[in-house]
Amino acid sequence: MSSHDTHHAPPPRPRVWSGVERALAAVGISGKALVIAAPAIWLTVFFLVPLAVVFGISLTIKQFGRPPYTPLLTNEEGTVQLTLHLNNYLRLFTDQLYVAAYLNSAKIAFISTVITLLIGYPMAYVIGRAPDQWRNILLMLVILPFWTSFLLRVYALSGFMRGNGVINQFLALFGIEPLVMMQTDFAVYVGIVYTYLPFMILPLYTNLVKLDGTLLEASADLGARPVRTFLSITLPLSMPGILAGSMLVFIPAIGEFVIPALLGGPGTLMIGRVLWDEFFANTNWPRAAAVAIAMLVVVVIPVMLLQRAQDAMRDKEQAS
């Protein structure tokens, strides 16, 4: 009497989407596939396709007209011809300007990363170890600047550092000659460190807040003074946070345009500015595209290698 048994089963809930689901199933698409497809489609349309377009442009040469570059594909009397120009990339290596710009960008990004780490680590440590009721307030203070426009904050910095800015006015009270801060590398460092500090603090904080306090007690119990405990326990255990934070600062800093443009001087050679000049001043789209692609390679490859190394380390640990 199975019909008798099923009598008490609750009736199937009416499902709003079942009609849509059936219709999709008819053409062979399941709901699961759709969920996976959404981000894939997004990435394809807004990331992969534009990237391919830029890469394509980087393989052409500049010409006057609209668009300001030679077409990749030409159709001459029925024969389709693909013309690839590699001179844009060759110029990147041969022209000292580009090499210098890349190296200088890497240098500025690296030094800025080290400075943000040195400032951000103690801050993240204090926030992570602070009592619960303080922690959210302190984190809020770190995130608060994001509520103001990035550009506005950079302009505000120049208000501090320019010739008759706040700092120099303050120094004048003590009879100190005004300092030249704007249009120097110093101003660029200040700008990068100031704007990217939260990106260092947040991953470090999420790491340090998980740090088990009893490990520090165990270290002290075994005879380690606080500095030793920091070097032997806290620092190695926070390495993933240090790496994550450094990546989040280094990668955007290397391609930074706004900060060197607004705060830096003519001597502050950074790849973001070179790219801007190529694109807008020289209208050399292909060259600018090549600069962008090369930067991607310079930045993405180290990151991928690092990630690989980290994964391999974790795998090795789990396997042994």
Add this chain to the structure above:
Amino acid sequence: MVKNPQLAIDTRPWRDPTATPFVRLRNVTKKFGDIFAVSDVSLDIYKSELFCLLGGSGSGKSTLLRMLAGFEQPTAGTIEIDGQDMTHVPPYNRPVNMMFQSYALFPHMNVEQNIAYGLKRDGLPRAEIAERVAELLTLVKLQGYGARKPHQLSGGQRQRVALARALAKRPKLLLLDEPLGALDKKLREETQFELVKIQETLGVTFIVVTHDQEEAMSLATRIGVMDQGEIAMIGEPTDIYEFPNSKFVAGFIGSVNMVEGVVTEDEPGHIRIRSEELGCDIYVGHGVDCAPDQRLSWAIRPEKLALSRERPAGLFDANVTQGTVEEISYLGDVSVYQVLLASGKRLRVTQTNTMRGNPDAITWDEAVYLTWGDSAGSVLTV
């Protein structure tokens, strides 16, 4: 010449009033805000003792241990270890090591590095460190596990690494916070004996914090029962169990039947208590510090009560009462009877199952007599 073997019974320094204690807590108090975590604790612990601090959660036992390790500073009072005042010495300068409840093994170091950590801080030469680590791995039976990381070990193995690490520096005093708490029952029993063996071999003074009374009873030379930040009783396991000094201690350790009564006879050699709850008089065969007509409590362990179908002779017209068997739980080795008295009071009685499948065993709903000896129970005034 025959050398008399030294018996454990001879080495009870706490019974010798001239012995100098190894650890001495004097009026130690710890306040967190307005709350007294530990209040006015004075305690002497002797060399090579295995002292258990026993108490429920929030009794202050862990705070006391943390003050001994140096992680907490007492609000008042002094802590002396081996004759030296340690009250304000930081943990890294104390001759004390601790085994943490969570073990607190360093996750980024392997077993060897974990054990060697304290030795490296002492600046020992490398060869000596390696030798000591190997020695300790043998002691805790973990040879061949030196290169493993903590996450590759089982709970029992981690516990032994933690023990080895805590013992590495040959501390004068080892503090153990719930050392067996994270192990399952069977492993706990095995480890318990191993722990005692290691303690006896090395002669290190152990202070163990635990909430498990069985663990405390089987491990300890002496137990300090803690309640609400105070020491309720200090004594050998048998004292704590057989001669509790308060209703709290009697109720906290093991199971107990407690009844109230009024003193009717107060002689130097005996007292008599009339108990409405029991429905009979209690004759206690020794003098008790009390007054006639005083209301007090009397506690008796379930195994000290005897069950019978016939009325037993009894003593001085006391120590016999009557009831009905209401419930029996058979536990294998013993059976626990719950007997309902006329007053509505229920008593627990345990009987050892000496005979296999005894057909004549007392069973449900039978009317039974209960009796006990004149020194089987404890008179408790607090």
